Amino acid sequence: MKSTQQIKSMKSRQKIAMLTAYDFPTAKLMDGIVDVILVGDSLGMVVLGYENTTKVTMDDMLRATSAVARGSKNTLIVGDMPFGTYDNENDALKNARLFIEAGAHAVKVEKKPEIAGFLAKNGIEVMGHIGLTPQSITTFKVQGKDRESADKIFEEAIALDKAGCFSLVLECVPLTLAKAITEKISIPTIGIGAGIHCDGQVLVTNDILGLYGDFKPKFLKRYAEIGNEMKKAFEDYAKEVREERFPADGHSFH
Ligand code: KIV
Numbered sequence: 001m002k003s004t005q006q007i008k009s010m011k012s013r014q015k016i017a018m019l020t021a022y023d024f025p026t027a028k029l030m031d032g033i034v035d036v037i038l039v040g041d042s043l044g045m046v047v048l049g050y051e052n053t054t055k056v057t058m059d060d061m062l063r064a065t066s067a068v069a070r071g072s073k074n075t076l077i078v079g080d081m082p083f084g085t086y087d088n089e090n091d092a093l094k095n096a097r098l099f100i101e102a103g104a105h106a107v108k109v110e111k112k113p114e115i116a117g118f119l120a121k122n123g124i125e126v127m128g129h130i131g132l133t134p135q136s137i138t139t140f141k142v143q144g145k146d147r148e149s150a151d152k153i154f155e156e157a158i159a160l161d162k163a164g165c166f167s168l169v170l171e172c173v174p175l176t177l178a179k180a181i182t183e184k185i186s187i188p189t190i191g192i193g194a195g196i197h198c199d200g201q202v203l204v205t206n207d208i209l210g211l212y213g214d215f216k217p218k219f220l221k222r223y224a225e226i227g228n229e230m231k232k233a234f235e236d237y238a239k240e241v242r243e244e245r246f247p248a249d250g251h252s253f254h
Contacts, residue, residue: 001075002076004167011187016036017200018038018078019203021038021039021205022047023047027067027068030072038127039064039104041134042134042206043056043061046206046212054138056083058082058095061081061082069103077105078105079104079108081109086109086112092118093122096119096124107124108126108127108128108129109126109127110133116165120164121164125166127165128168129169131170131194132193140217141172144173150177153181161185167190169202171192171193173194175197178191208222209223210224
């Protein structure tokens, strides 16, 4: 398993591959294949069916994190701190420690460099997240397109680097801004909809597998159509049961 220090040292040398996982079987399948598994709060949307991530609770995330930790023994696991669980230093540290107890090696926070710095000082490895931060921006829109907002995102990147984060997710920002940030800061940038210049990439696993309906933003590449396969299997099963073709004699105990 790569440590956070090893992930950090991959900057500008080797691209970092990160994917999300929320359960034991998926974590087991990707273990040792990707560099980092993110137990993302995207779980709220792609697994629990909420419209955005703001209703996700610590219980939801801890259950998912411990399942992922049982499935993955060779990959760095990052737990995504849900909305409202790191608004002050006490809550942030208490909840980050619960993620570590559940099996995460690090946590991710959206913006909040002061909180990230406090966690880092208290021995918690932290991944930052800026740009389109779904806990505060719930409409899907590229961020940092005008000068003022690009400058703001650039400053946030510098602040999270200084705070002691070991890596930084850049979500849905123009590739020129991602390039400028990647060249400026000392930690690896991991992009999602942030172009080719980032030090690594992350996508939501359910999106790349075709398991989250018709959601297909420009930055997404679908690597499989598992959703169609599953639907076909469900239809075949239901049809065979109704037509009394399943179970066959070979599926019965004699
Ligand atoms: O929750 C999540 O899956 C994320 C990634 C999109 C970076 O935050």
